[in-house]
Amino acid sequence: MSTISFENTEIAFEYKSDKELKKARFLFASMGKAWLVKLGLKLTPLALKARLPVKGVIRQTIFSQFVGGESLHETSKVANKLGKFNVQVILDYGVEGKEGEENFDKARDVFIQSIQYAATQNNIPFLSVKLTGYARFGLLEKLNKSSRYDEIIRGIVPLHSLNEIEKDEWQRVVNRIETICEFASKNNIGVLVDAEETWIQEPVDALTMQMMQKFNLGKAVVYNTAQLYRKNRLRFIKDSFLFSKGNNFKFGMKLVRGAYMEKERERAALMNYPSPIHNSKEATDNDFNAAIEFCINPANGVYIIVGSHNEYSNLYATELMEKFGLPLHYVRVHFSQLFGMSDNISFNLAKAGCFVSKYLPFGPIKDVIPYLMRRAQENASVSGQTGRELSLLKQEIKRRKASARS
Numbered sequence: 001m002s003t004i005s006f007e008n009t010e011i012a013f014e015y016k017s018d019k020e021l022k023k024a025r026f027l028f029a030s031m032g033k034a035w036l037v038k039l040g041l042k043l044t045p046l047a048l049k050a051r052l053p054v055k056g057v058i059r060q061t062i063f064s065q066f067v068g069g070e071s072l073h074e075t076s077k078v079a080n081k082l083g084k085f086n087v088q089v090i091l092d093y094g095v096e097g098k099e100g101e102e103n104f105d106k107a108r109d110v111f112i113q114s115i116q117y118a119a120t121q122n123n124i125p126f127l128s129v130k131l132t133g134y135a136r137f138g139l140l141e142k143l144n145k146s147s148r149y150d151e152i153i154r155g156i157v158p159l160h161s162l163n164e165i166e167k168d169e170w171q172r173v174v175n176r177i178e179t180i181c182e183f184a185s186k187n188n189i190g191v192l193v194d195a196e197e198t199w200i201q202e203p204v205d206a207l208t209m210q211m212m213q214k215f216n217l218g219k220a221v222v223y224n225t226a227q228l229y230r231k232n233r234l235r236f237i238k239d240s241f242l243f244s245k246g247n248n249f250k251f252g253m254k255l256v257r258g259a260y261m262e263k264e265r266e267r268a269a270l271m272n273y274p275s276p277i278h279n280s281k282e283a284t285d286n287d288f289n290a291a292i293e294f295c296i297n298p299a300n301g302v303y304i305i306v307g308s309h310n311e312y313s314n315l316y317a318t319e320l321m322e323k324f325g326l327p328l329h330y331v332r333v334h335f336s337q338l339f340g341m342s343d344n345i346s347f348n349l350a351k352a353g354c355f356v357s358k359y360l361p362f363g364p365i366k367d368v369i370p371y372l373m374r375r376a377q378e379n380a381s382v383s384g385q386t387g388r389e390l391s392l393l394k395q396e397i398k399r400r401k402a403s404a405r406s
């Protein structure tokens, strides 16, 4: 049994002022109102498109709760604050949905600058990357269609499906990602490749495998992501691991349950193919926890990031570390929660000595809207989540009041 508890709100919110706590309470109370979230999700993009002055409100509310800042400079203040409590940071240039070669090159340059910055800090071990920030969605979709599972596992992208112009386009994507991984490797920073929609994921997996093979020689620099809400991801982890073992490179994997469930199910129903998502939460949980066990097991020695706000899964990971005789401060096992969520898990894990980080996006307000929408949706649809955040915040506000009186 683990001795770690996630109930201690004093540790969880030590980094927040009274004012910040109350602001967070207000936000989570608002996100608990499904009708309000629904309305916000509909109106916000329209208001931004019509250039209505809504940025100020967004900045003061949902943006400051879930995003580090608009620039790297602004974000550094948040990162430094977290560092004071031994909480690390996974930096994420959160701009999404911007296509075009110019934007892709710009994203690469911002990434390089972010690595340069991270290398000067002692609490930013990783940066995360979404391939859709560096490649055209349609190109990934086309590659996905002609992908074969056994080839993806070996890092083979089905280039035969592309014409000459597209082949050049893909080569530029590879070059961008390779430049990033090489620079990160030289600067001792890890690169976490996010998982996205299943209909573009195959080339993402294959390219990530290529990068692991190239850069994960002494240790893991590049990590892929497995979404365990997918029916076949446990097998994918095991098969990818076997390939890494056979080819003598380290295997890095971020484990998440997955953020696109509704979208995935809707598309599968609309296009009449079997949903790739587990039929129940329980099945997702079983695979997620089994994946943690497979990766932590020293016989496999996978480098993992447990990316979850689920208290049981996080505790289970620490229990497995104890069971396998590993110290909690162990470089191969890293925990992470999104900035703005589950501070009770992050700060209590950090206090217990674990490597734990906040996933901290940054970028201009208008460009991080898709990310903010997913957070609003997540906190509105996971009924337990908002309620739990809210009750922890209330508990801490009450505790501070009582301790001020005594």
Ligand SMILES: Cc1cc2nc3c(=O)[nH]c(=O)nc-3n(C[C@H](O)[C@H](O)[C@H](O)COP(=O)(O)OP(=O)(O)OC[C@H]3O[C@@H](n4cnc5c(N)ncnc54)[C@H](O)[C@@H]3O)c2cc1C
Binding pocket: 193, 194, 195, 196, 225, 227, 229, 256, 257, 258, 259, 260, 261, 277, 278, 279, 280, 281, 282, 284, 306, 307, 308, 309, 310, 336, 337, 338, 359, 382, 385
């Ligand atoms: C560090 C970090 C990195 C992340 N990176 C990615 C990423 O690269 N790609 C990505 O997609 N997401 C990513 N996420 C988001 C992540 O997928 C969600 O935060 C996560 O799914 C929320 O689940 P949870 O583990 O916190 O636990 P819980 O709150 O216990 O689980 C909720 C999740 O369970 C699954 N679920 C819920 N109901 C059902 C059901 N009926 N049937 C089947 N499954 C169900 C869904 O995935 C849902 O989100 C990341 C999160 C973190 C913390």
